[in-house]
Amino acid sequence: MIPEDFLKNIAASHGVSELEWDVLRLSIDGKSIKAIAQELAINEGTVRKRLSDIYKKFHIDGRGPVKLAKLQQLLVNQYQGLSNEQVSSNLITNIDSSVGDKLPLNASQTQDWGEAPEVSVFYGRKAELETTTQWILENHCRLIALLGMGGIGKTNLAVKLAKEIQDKFEFIIWRSLDNQPSPQEFVTDAIAFLSNHQETELPADINEKISLLIKYLRQHRCLLILDAFESVLRSGDRFGRYEKEHEDYGIVLKRLGETEHQSCLLLCSQEKPREISLLENPKGLVKSLKVEGLKVEDAAQILQEQGLTAKEHWKSLIDYAKGNPFALKIVGATIKDLFNGNVAEFTKHNTWVFGDFRTILDEQWNRLSKLEKQMMQCLATETKAVSLSKLKKEIPQISTSELIETLASLKRRALIDTSHQNKDESQTSYYLEYLIKKYVKKYHLSHDE
Numbered sequence: 082m083i084p085e086d087f088l089k090n091i092a093a094s095h096g097v098s099e100l101e102w103d104v105l106r107l108s109i110d111g112k113s114i115k116a117i118a119q120e121l122a123i124n125e126g127t128v129r130k131r132l133s134d135i136y137k138k139f140h141i142d143g144r145g146p147v148k149l150a151k152l153q154q155l156l157v158n159q160y161q162g163l164s165n166e167q168v169s170s171n172l173i174t175n176i177d178s179s180v181g182d183k184l185p186l187n188a189s190q191t192q193d194w195g196e197a198p199e200v201s202v203f204y205g206r207k208a209e210l211e212t213t214t215q216w217i218l219e220n221h222c223r224l225i226a227l228l229g230m231g232g233i234g235k236t237n238l239a240v241k242l243a244k245e246i247q248d249k250f251e252f253i254i255w256r257s258l259d260n261q262p263s264p265q266e267f268v269t270d271a272i273a274f275l276s277n278h279q280e281t282e283l284p285a286d287i288n289e290k291i292s293l294l295i296k297y298l299r300q301h302r303c304l305l306i307l308d309a310f311e312s313v314l315r316s317g318d319r320f321g322r323y324e325k326e327h328e329d330y331g332i333v334l335k336r337l338g339e340t341e342h343q344s345c346l347l348l349c350s351q352e353k354p355r356e357i358s359l360l361e362n363p364k365g366l367v368k369s370l371k372v373e374g375l376k377v378e379d380a381a382q383i384l385q386e387q388g389l390t391a392k393e394h395w396k397s398l399i400d401y402a403k404g405n406p407f408a409l410k411i412v413g414a415t416i417k418d419l420f421n422g423n424v425a426e427f428t429k430h431n432t433w434v435f436g437d438f439r440t441i442l443d444e445q446w447n448r449l450s451k452l453e454k455q456m457m458q459c460l461a462t463e464t465k466a467v468s469l470s471k472l473k474k475e476i477p478q479i480s481t482s483e484l485i486e487t488l489a490s491l492k493r494r495a496l497i498d499t500s501h502q503n504k505d506e507s508q509t510s511y512y513l514e515y516l517i518k519k520y521v522k523k524y525h526l527s528h529d530e
């Protein structure tokens with residue numbers, strides 16, 4: 082085995098952070114993403130993100146499982162080179178078994194679940210499952226987006242849905258865009274899988290490639306799932322547009338949404354891609370579902386599972402977390418740890434935003450434009466929902482149209498909410514959800530409360 086000290090030095094020399102180091106150490110130990118997430122009490126998406134950053138720091142490319150093997154080999158080589166010692170065959174065995182761990186569980190030729198997480202515990206979401214199942218199986222929707230803030234449960238809902246309806250499809254492909262594969266890579270990869278690797282000479286042009294993909298989506302009933310779609314959208318853009326090198330994902334969505342075929346592309350995204358806004362229609366074949374927090378009774382099961390006490394305080398805890406299962410898991414774990422599981426003790430203290438929920442919010446924050454940040458900071462100082470006219474007075478330097486665009490963009494990112502005092506749209510007021518407000522106040526305002 083490579084001694085930990087040695088590993089830590091190499092990691093530090095490649096700029097690996099403390100948070101990334103934990104993920105690196107456990108991956109090298111052969112732990113699966115799920116096991117690492119559990120051990121570090123963080124989201125699986127975060128583990129993947131940190132791993133992806135680690136790979137970048139070591140200049141490792143390729144696909145998921147292969148990357149880990151490459152990294153392990155590189156570390157072994159460096160260790161051998163520097164210490165000139167024989168590395169025990171143990172490590173090599175470890176490399177093989179850990180790679181095996183991460184290969185898709187279902188190795189059939191018709192299903193490739195990629196990096197889809199295994200969903201063993203899943204509460205509620207009956208209505209969401211019914212609606213989306215109907216859209217897919219009865220209405221034959223071609224393009225569906227599950228939208229909502231980080232940690233709200235989009236990925237888990239997509240897995241549950243796809244597993245429930247899998248036997249209605251000839252092919253299933255799950256891809257996460259977390260590592261930002263290019264549109265060309267995604268389409269090529271999908272064609273290779275759907276053609277059973279028979280299509281070897283593909284056209285270079287993306288439009289022609291998409292036409293070929295559509296040919297397969299017509300021939301076979303396929304379910305394609307693209308998770309973490311926000312990864313290819315441009316940070317700080319108000320219109321759900323793409324990073325330059327990922328613009329062709331827009332063509333993929335447009336063509337798959339508009340052209341006739343018998344398959345379905347399901348997206349999970351924190352932000353709404355503009356093609357969805359342009360193509361969706363209540364009676365059409367392109368739809369989106371805003372994934373909200375869990376119902377109180379379903380969210381309570383997360384707290385129950387964690388063995389928390391003082392049930393009379395659970396509802397307010399769930400309300401504060403807006404039923405966000407990820408936030409509840411983090412908060413629950415902390416209450417267990419610091420307050421012996423007593424929710425009442427926890428609510429006496431005012432530390433709502435911490436742990437890995439912060440990482441999620443940091444990620445969202447970094448995506449915002451300067452104006453959006455300014456707006457969030459302004460809303461964070463308010464105690465009540467604020468009307469448009471009041472906001473105009475608060476931020477006089479920006480025009481009304483910019484103000485409206487910024488608010489719409491923040492709403493799409495699920496960072497602000499609206500309340501309507503009466504039916505007149507001009508009376509709409511805007512506010513930050515509790516957790517988000519706490520976060521902005523704590524980390525992005527110089528004058529903390």
Ligand SMILES: Nc1ncnc2c1ncn2[C@@H]1O[C@H](COP(=O)(O)OP(=O)(O)OP(=O)(O)O)[C@@H](O)[C@H]1O
Pocket residue numbers: 124125126202203204205206229230231232233234235236237238309349351375383406407410441
């Ligand atoms: N219905 C549910 N029942 C129990 N736990 C859930 C449920 N939905 C999600 N969770 C848990 O909440 C966490 C976040 O869920 P998930 O990863 O699906 O969120 P997400 O919306 O995809 O977040 P992100 O935008 O960061 O990718 C996970 O740990 C998951 O296990």
Ligand SMILES: [Mg+2]
Pocket residue numbers: 126235236237308309349
């Ligand atoms: Mg997700």
